[in-house]
Amino acid sequence: MFNAGAAHPKGASLFRPAAAAAMRAAMTEAAIRIDSVSKIYAGGKQALDDVSFDVPRGQIFGLLGPNGAGKSTLINILAGLVNKTGGHASIWGFDIDADPRNAKYSIGIVPQEIVFDPFFTPFETLENQAGLYGVPKDKRISDALLAAVHLTDKRDAYARTLSGGMKRRLLVAKAMVHSPPIIVLDEPTAGVDIELRQQLWDYVQGLNDRGVTVVLTTHYLEEAEELCDRIAIINHGRLIANKPTRELVDMAREKIVVVTLDEDVTMLPEHPAFDKIEREGTRGLAISYNKDRMNAGEVLAAVGAMGHHIVDVSTREADLEDVFLNLTRSAA
Numbered sequence: 001m002f003n004a005g006a007a008h009p010k011g012a013s014l015f016r017p018a019a020a021a022a023m024r025a026a027m028t029e030a031a032i033r034i035d036s037v038s039k040i041y042a043g044g045k046q047a048l049d050d051v052s053f054d055v056p057r058g059q060i061f062g063l064l065g066p067n068g069a070g071k072s073t074l075i076n077i078l079a080g081l082v083n084k085t086g087g088h089a090s091i092w093g094f095d096i097d098a099d100p101r102n103a104k105y106s107i108g109i110v111p112q113e114i115v116f117d118p119f120f121t122p123f124e125t126l127e128n129q130a131g132l133y134g135v136p137k138d139k140r141i142s143d144a145l146l147a148a149v150h151l152t153d154k155r156d157a158y159a160r161t162l163s164g165g166m167k168r169r170l171l172v173a174k175a176m177v178h179s180p181p182i183i184v185l186d187e188p189t190a191g192v193d194i195e196l197r198q199q200l201w202d203y204v205q206g207l208n209d210r211g212v213t214v215v216l217t218t219h220y221l222e223e224a225e226e227l228c229d230r231i232a233i234i235n236h237g238r239l240i241a242n243k244p245t246r247e248l249v250d251m252a253r254e255k256i257v258v259v260t261l262d263e264d265v266t267m268l269p270e271h272p273a274f275d276k277i278e279r280e281g282t283r284g285l286a287i288s289y290n291k292d293r294m295n296a297g298e299v300l301a302a303v304g305a306m307g308h309h310i311v312d313v314s315t316r317e318a319d320l321e322d323v324f325l326n327l328t329r330s331a332a
């Protein structure tokens with residue numbers, strides 16, 4: 001089993017000797033630094049507008065945003081596939097313009113689309129990729145990577161015979177052939193069934209446990225909430241949030257209390273302090289309130305004071321989805 005945390009120093013042989021001092025200096029820096037990055041495409045479309053944030057080392061970092069927000073543009077800039085039109089970016093301390101080679105060796109990118117030559121086997125695919133990165137034959141870890149993504153038994157099968165899930169796992173392995181300290185997964189679970197998604201997340205979590213910094217973009221906010229230490233949100237090319245996940249979720253001011261009454265709800269009760277009140281089934285009321293203005297006890301007291309008898313109570317926390325919608329709507 002490869003150990004990405006330990007593997008990178010070994011992989012340091014891939015780095016030019018002149019970069020050794022820079023590498024030591026880099027050890028204290030962010031895994032990725034995005035500094036006032038802008039991108040205006042040839043046709044005039046501004047995809048990124050003065051975006052700045054750091055991805056701390058050792059974290060799982062979520063990059064979220066609605067379709068067209070600019071996430072892929074940012075990842076493609078880091079991958080060296082798109083040229084930024086303003087600002088600076090560095091990967092593991094290496095400036096992507098001044099030191100593109102070392103920047104590139106410090107990151108593995110798993111693209112959104114599955115692209116393979118169907119006539120290569122998984123083993124050959126990994127060997128070819130390692131060759132592209134100039135990893136010497138005796139330093140290659142193709143078999144260990146195949147084992148890590150549970151594809152050992154498909155080692156010599158043609159890539160075209162793999163299932164969609166297997167192909168995705170092979171893409172993750174492919175991004176790791178040069179043992180980078182950072183891996184970026186662009187929508188890795190889009191269109192992937194729930195069971196496989198869970199397997200992929202377990203694998204990502206395992207990589208991170210072994211020291212790899214992970215950046216992922218996803219549309220599954222629930223998973224971002226569960227997996228990510230920190231989340232940045234981009235909307236219309238601008239950074240609108242960048243916080244530890246817990247703090248971001250806590251930004252949701254709205255809470256919901258669901259009460260069950262001892263009789264059918266015939267009329268929805270009104271109260272000036274409630275934000276919203278909705279029927280749930282025949283006897284239930286879902287009451288939304290702002291947690292800065294009142295607490296659940298006061299909500300229950302208000303319902304009781306209106307002459308209703310409560311027989312059951314539950315509360316619902318707002319989640320990342322609520323915060324995300326609030327932020328992206330208000331910035332629209």
Ligand SMILES: Nc1ncnc2c1ncn2[C@@H]1O[C@H](COP(=O)(O)OP(=O)(O)OP(=O)(O)O)[C@@H](O)[C@H]1O
Nearest residue numbers: 041043045047065066067068069070071072073074
């Ligand atoms: N090559 C290009 N030329 C012109 N405009 C582009 C190009 N690529 C992307 N854009 C535009 O830039 C904006 C940001 O696109 P980008 O693909 O970065 O968003 P995204 O957040 O990754 O979206 P998605 O989640 O749909 O992949 C969009 O308005 C898109 O249409």
